[in-house]
Amino acid sequence: MELQDKLLSSYIAFEDNVDTDSSVHEVRSQALQNFEKVGFPTKKLEAWKYTSLNSVLKQDYSLFPAKVEAIELADVKQYFIHEIDSYKVVFINGKYSSFLSQTTHEHYDVCLMSSALSSPKYKETIDKYFNKVAKQDNLTSLNTAFATEGAYIHIPKNTVVKKPIQIINFITGAEAATMVQPRNLIIVGENAQVQIIERHQSLTSNAVLSNVVTEVFADKAANVDYYKIQDDEISASLVDNSYIEQKSNSVVSVHTFSFGGNITRNNLNFYQKGEHIDSILKGITITEGKQHVDHHTLVHHIEPNCESHQDYKGIYDERSTAVFNGKVIVEKEAQKTNAYQQNNNVLLSDKATINAKPQLEIFADDVKCSHGCTIGQLDDDALFYMQQRGIPEKQGKGLLMFAFANTVLESVKIPEVKQRITKLIANKLGVNIGFDL
């Protein structure tokens, strides 16, 4: 049976396990209808021109994986940023794992979507924020239709969250193929600050498809620092749909590190609803084998005096393919907008492909918008210089690539995350960087 039909027919079974009288369920049913209408994206859609999900959708996914016994912490410790004290919201096969998690309700809520959806205490907040900024498109609608579990984070105003929050989704994959659809909601109040690290990790070589939706609301002068670490197994595919709404004076930065996985698609959308907003989108992508990574970013400048900064670096080897589609829309009211977009790519192999589409749509005249996109190689002279000084070619190349990606790494604010990413890069490039940051 086609995945789409399977999903649609499983909805009745799904409804047996959720509260069908709630307002949230109305949203779900509506989303299902929408998905039924539009279906999975195909290459005929401009936004999916370079990415085909066909190979991924062919799998016979188990949609509601059975709950598994807790996994040993020692086995998965490496996937946490374990060097620091942090809150942890951990899911195994889409189900909450209390054993691995560390949540809180003190001063702020770092907890579960399922409890937020079912408890009357949260009803008001859920009604106000749930599915409000998410776009009603194909895969987001699908996620909304089956939205039950994920991280729920609510930081009240004037609160600084003491330690970073890690959101980790593990898949143990007892079945041949597993599909999960985590749904995260993050509300950051006026003047509040929070740091979040998100990771999706398969612990199996069986096929995995994660269709994630994350909504972030940053109120006035809020500060959100978000890191997405994508270093999954080659059998795992990820569609990450993130929607971020910002109010005046807020700063939200999202770093996406895409190293692993089969097909990775990032839909990162920023909506600026206020003045003096800063949106920061950065990413490092390093691919090999037959990996496919697609970054689709949107920054929608709606009001005046805002800024956005995008910087995406990519290094592609072997037969991997990558896509960068960065879209900046400046509405005519959004005067004095400063929007910068930078996308630099290095191809290491003749079989690798990069498709870049840096797109600007500007309706205001008093703006400064620029984008730069380059595709090139490592500097032979620099490499020769290093070889002259006794640095082997491979090491030299590694250093050059590391330096190339470093502008993105520099803005990582958590030292332990920076260190971890450095290690992952070194590992991925197969070199010893030879220094700690």
Added chain:
Amino acid sequence: MSKYTEEQLEEELKTQEYKYGFYTDIESDTFPVGLNEDVVRAISKKKNEPEWMTEWRLEAFRVWEQMEEPEWANVHYEKPKFQDIAYYSAPKQKPKLNSLDEVDPDLLETFKKLGISIDEQKKLANVAVDIVMDSVSVATTFKKTLGEKGIIFMPISEAIQEHPELVKKYLGTVVPTKDNFYAALNSAVFSDGSFCYIPKGVKCPMELSTYFRINEGGTGQFERTLVVADKGSYVSYLEGCTAPMRDENQLHAAVVELIALDDAEIKYSTVQNWYPGNKEGKGGVYNFVTKRGLCENNAKISWTQVETGSAVTWKYPSCILKGNNSVGEFYSIAVTNNFQQADTGTKMIHLGKNTKSTIISKGISAGKSQNSYRGLVQINSRAENARNFSQCDSLLMGNECGAHTFPYIETKNKSAQIEHEATTSKIGEDQLFYCNQRGIDTEKAIALIVNGFSKEVLNKLPMEFAVEAQKLLEISLEGSVG
């Protein structure tokens, strides 16, 4: 000091009427409206075309019937009703003329108003003009000079009669009949256009030039241009367009094919100033053009365009860099005003080794217009050491217009070096202030800045044409240029 401000400029741009709107009353030999196989056959018969040409047209027509109008462009307009268009119109007088005296005086008057009198051009500019007035050439000059060099420059309808082997060999090789909706339509019904062949090793001694005009209301203009530069030859080809004022939308779907064989160079310059519609956005020409060039080894094709007119423009002059070491260039200024919409850019397809391409695109939007750059740079896996540099700059005047950039960059080879830059800005207050400080009034300053903004492209135009380009820019941006 003049109190001329940017707001005033905007105001002026908004109210600027189309200066060249007039209508020459020449009796036209127009077909009834509508399109079917019989009309295609009739056009072919009227042109006294050989059997293979008729078949070629019919094949294109059959393909066209199956096709749908493209909708992906960032333009919105009322679609032309293809059955309400007359597909052939020619001035009634026989077009076989040898000297200017034989040309209809009304026609000459028309060109005088446009400031491109053939007389003047012949004497001063040393330009051979193949004037196309509603599809049929009515005057060809300097034919003799060109003939001595073995250069063939004639209306394509004549070329089909006189040089069928050349036309048959090259027609439709770069833009196949089924390439796209408008190319297919053009292939089926094209009435005339220019054909140019430069023999091996010949450097064309003068700029070749064609002026297109749409004259008869309610007729579409379907021009077909084919330029073949044989090995080691060089030609610079100029194309200029102005159209008289019309209330209903007129369709212009031209096809231009350039073929540069080994070591050849073609320089193709366009100044397009079709009627853009009035300031309410009524009327104006739909300009849906397919232009493409093919480069063999060491060949070079350079497109330069100044786009100031048309209500809707849909145009992507492209280069297929098939041969090794071939070079493609694209220089463009697109000015939109009032309700004009332009979706223009280029495609650079790198197939050969060591191929280079340069794209410089300048968009100026004023009034309520929308100006889009849409480009593709494609490096195929065998295109070693391909190099591309792209720059798209947009200048916005007022906050009711829009500038859009849709660059596609597809690379499949690791040795490729690609740079793409785009900026959007308005005329900086500090730039104006700087000029004011030095005693340059605001009007002059804006002129200076707009001129400087477009200079990289204007400089690429041949000398004779640069003057006219300036003139046409003035129409769209009077008060800001010169």
